Amino acid sequence: MWRCALPPLLRYPTVDELGARAAALVSDHPRDAGLRRVGTSRAGTPLWLLSVGHGSRQALIVAGPHANEPVGGATVLRLAERALADPGLTEGADATWNLLLCLDPDGLRRNEGWLHGPYTLGRHFRHFFRPGFLEQPEWLPDGAAEVALPETRALLDLQDELRPFLQCSLHGVDIGGGFVELTHELPGLDRRVTQHAARLGIPRELGPYDTLYWPRLGPAVFRIPPPRRGDLAAAITEAAVESTWFHPHRYGTVTAIVEAPMWGVPAVEDGSPPADPAAALRTVSRTLRRDTRLLERLFTRVRPFVAAAPDAERLLAPVDDYLLVCPGLADAWDPDVDDGSHPLPPLSTAHLAALRISGRRLALRTAGLLHQLVTAAGTDPAGALPELDRLIDEWCADYRDGCGACWIPVARQVEYQARVVQSVFELAGRHARVGSRSGESGWGSQSAVPMHLE
Numbered sequence: 001m002w003r004c005a006l007p008p009l010l011r012y013p014t015v016d017e018l019g020a021r022a023a024a025l026v027s028d029h030p031r032d033a034g035l036r037r038v039g040t041s042r043a044g045t046p047l048w049l050l051s052v053g054h055g056s057r058q059a060l061i062v063a064g065p066h067a068n069e070p071v072g073g074a075t076v077l078r079l080a081e082r083a084l085a086d087p088g089l090t091e092g093a094d095a096t097w098n099l100l101l102c103l104d105p106d107g108l109r110r111n112e113g114w115l116h117g118p119y120t121l122g123r124h125f126r127h128f129f130r131p132g133f134l135e136q137p138e139w140l141p142d143g144a145a146e147v148a149l150p151e152t153r154a155l156l157d158l159q160d161e162l163r164p165f166l167q168c169s170l171h172g173v174d175i176g177g178g179f180v181e182l183t184h185e186l187p188g189l190d191r192r193v194t195q196h197a198a199r200l201g202i203p204r205e206l207g208p209y210d211t212l213y214w215p216r217l218g219p220a221v222f223r224i225p226p227p228r229r230g231d232l233a234a235a236i237t238e239a240a241v242e243s244t245w246f247h248p249h250r251y252g253t254v255t256a257i258v259e260a261p262m263w264g265v266p267a268v269e270d271g272s273p274p275a276d277p278a279a280a281l282r283t284v285s286r287t288l289r290r291d292t293r294l295l296e297r298l299f300t301r302v303r304p305f306v307a308a309a310p311d312a313e314r315l316l317a318p319v320d321d322y323l324l325v326c327p328g329l330a331d332a333w334d335p336d337v338d339d340g341s342h343p344l345p346p347l348s349t350a351h352l353a354a355l356r357i358s359g360r361r362l363a364l365r366t367a368g369l370l371h372q373l374v375t376a377a378g379t380d381p382a383g384a385l386p387e388l389d390r391l392i393d394e395w396c397a398d399y400r401d402g403c404g405a406c407w408i409p410v411a412r413q414v415e416y417q418a419r420v421v422q423s424v425f426e427l428a429g430r431h432a433r434v435g436s437r438s439g440e441s442g443w444g445s446q447s448a449v450p451m452h453l454e
Contacts, residue, residue: 067107
């Protein structure tokens with residue numbers, strides 16, 4: 001049996017390491033693997049596509065769509081190794097695996113301060129970077145015809161070239177559990193996700209904030225609603241907007257968003273009814289309001305001094321985004337403020353845990369970005385740095401001690417995500433073949449999904 005000559009990944013790979021390891025695989029297997037440049041980032045970094053196999057059916061796996069979620073890079077390397085080792089994944093399935101090593105390499109480089117560890121919550125959030133919503137390459141806020149980001153254009157062109165039967169977008173949950181979002185139903189996937197999670201000790205997130213109003217297809221598996229127009233705040237918080245997830249829908253492509261957690265929280269897979277959901281919601285919303293006011297005051301103090309810091313605009317954009325959406329979210333979650341226009345669905349203990357985590361996440365990300373801005377400015381006349389350090393330490397301790405957040409080793413994160421992708425690959429291929437035999441275009445007609453927020 002073929003064995004990979006490369007050492008296993010025990011930490012997240014950097015942009016350069018991804019390219020080097022992919023090139024090594026191609027060098028060892030020139031007949032079965034290829035590496036080509038499919039685009040260039042805004043900073044001039046190549047976007048590399050690693051392809052394995054010679055089948056007529058194309059699978060497209062996209063790593064690194066969010067800069068702060070590096071697990072996907074390690075996962076695509078693992079998948080390439082398995083496809084090279086197992087002919088059943090290529091020749092036997094008449095498939096070619098097309099693995100985009102990183103969709104946002106510029107953003108990933110900005111996270112390199114924590115990629116190699118030590119993996120602590122404080123280190124992660126102090127070095128966290130994720131661009132503002134309008135600079136995230138999977139979103140199409142103005143539609144595909146008006147795309148400005150070269151990374152987005154490269155992915156759209158690749159989708160139009162390959163017309164894949166399957167697209168997987170690889171994401172990472174910083175705090176919480178694993179789950180999958182689908183544009184088409186794949187019966188049986190929820191059972192496989194449950195098996196993979198149980199064997200690897202990965203909590204399943206049964207009520208992610210992202211999917212609060214979305215149809216549930218099974219435990220930790222959700223249906224992505226069709227895109228719709230909305231304002232920026234709705235797009236940031238609801239994510240049911242035009243995106244590269246739905247662009248290849250015209251080709252019969254099924255898209256799966258595969259989320260793997262970094263720090264696991266057991267409560268996110270507790271499907272039991274909560275004792276007092278209204279009280280829990282009040283606590284979450286009031287905490288978010290309090291944290292937001294603290295951060296807004298700090299931001300007002302430091303903004304005049306950090307605006308000239310190196311590359312301040314890229315760091316200020318996500319801060320503005322987070323502070324924009326926090327008040328609306330706090331109101332939406334507060335049972336004493338709800339006006340009835342967007343009623344919350346029935347909530348489990350898992351939902352409440354996810355909302356608590358989400359509110360704290362917004363605060364911690366904002367504090368981490370402000371910390372980086374002040375540090376980059378090289379001056380702190382407002383005296384904000386000690387206060388930011390205190391808040392980051394306090395909020396990380398709440399994750400650790402209050403939520404029970406526990407680090408999941410990188411190798412286990414990767415193994416979980418790779419197994420889920422392989423399950424999606426098998427099930428999507430089976431359903432695509434059934435559709436082809438029935439004379440339909442892959443998946444046949446899809447009924448509209450009701451939007452609870454409309």
